[in-house]
Amino acid sequence: MSRYMRSNIKINSFADLIAPDDKEVNEIPLEDLHEFKDHPFKVLDDDKMKELVESV
Numbered sequence: 379m380s381r382y383m384r385s386n387i388k389i390n391s392f393a394d395l396i397a398p399d400d401k402e403v404n405e406i407p408l409e410d411l412h413e414f415k416d417h418p419f420k421v422l423d424d425d426k427m428k429e430l431v432e433s434v
Contacts, residue, residue, distance in 0.1 A: 421427070
């Protein structure tokens with residue numbers, strides 16, 4: 379297990395993800411980050427994406 383993972387974290391609501399009660403900030407060295415290969419999220423550069431970009 380990574381030294382940055384805590385098994386005692388409990389998330390009860392979406393708000394807990396945005397503003398947890400403990401306000402703890404963990405700094406992670408860049409060299410400890412890695413890409414998530416084969417992740418299920420894909421960005422398609424199609425007509426719908428172009429419409430979204432134009433709307434923003």
